[in-house]
Amino acid sequence: MTLQFLKKLIIMTLLANLLAGCATPKQAPIATVPQVDLAKFMGDWYVIAAIPTAIETESYNAIESYQLDADGTIATTFTFNKGSLDGKIKTYQPRGFVVKDTGNARWGMQFIWPIKAEYLIAHLDAEYTQTIIARNARDYVWIMARSAQIGDEEYAKLVQKVADMGYDTAKLRKVPHKPQ
Numbered sequence: 792m793t794l795q796f797l798k799k800l801i802i803m804t805l806l807a808n809l810l811a812g813c814a815t816p817k818q819a820p821i822a823t824v825p826q827v828d829l830a831k832f833m834g835d836w837y838v839i840a841a842i843p844t845a846i847e848t849e850s851y852n853a854i855e856s857y858q859l860d861a862d863g864t865i866a867t868t869f870t871f872n873k874g875s876l877d878g879k880i881k882t883y884q885p886r887g888f889v890v891k892d893t894g895n896a897r898w899g900m901q902f903i904w905p906i907k908a909e910y911l912i913a914h915l916d917a918e919y920t921q922t923i924i925a926r927n928a929r930d931y932v933w934i935m936a937r938s939a940q941i942g943d944e945e946y947a948k949l950v951q952k953v954a955d956m957g958y959d960t961a962k963l964r965k966v967p968h969k970p971q
Contacts, residue, residue: 818957821925823896824915831919833857836935842962849874853966929958939968
């Protein structure tokens with residue numbers, strides 16, 4: 792996928808979301824967690840399930856990695872195998888920008904300048920082992936964990952949290968991972 796195609800895809804997605812937002816009734820904004828310790832949040836997060844963006848509909852072994860840079864931005868690396876557990880490795884490197892006075896729970900995620908996609912840390916357990924990243928548009932969501940596998944009961948609880956946020960959980964796709 793070329794950078795030019797990716798830019799067009801993102802712009803088309805944003806325009807579609809803008810138009811959809813005009814036609815759908817407003818839901819209450821998604822609440823974020825009160826405070827995120829960025830140093831603890833950094834590192835690898837396995838994507839357990841998602842309502843995926845166009846680039847990740849065929850993702851396997853998906854991992855989102857974060858590194859806090861000296862300027863306060865977040866260097867992000869999103870990698871996955873496309874199409875199968877052993878498919879071609881895809882890598883994207885957006886940059887996260889923490890929104891001031893949000894307890895570090897709201898970011899702008901920039902794939903291409905100048906557009907920053909909304910990134911809301913809507914759930915984060917006390918041990919920093921499970922998180923849900925959401926958007927007020929309720930178009931995309933990510934359930935992530937520090938390990939590639941979580942128990943069925945834990946997964947069901949996280950899916951329920953996603954449903955409680957107003958998402959259509961029938962659109963969730965579990966992301967397959969190689970056994971560890």
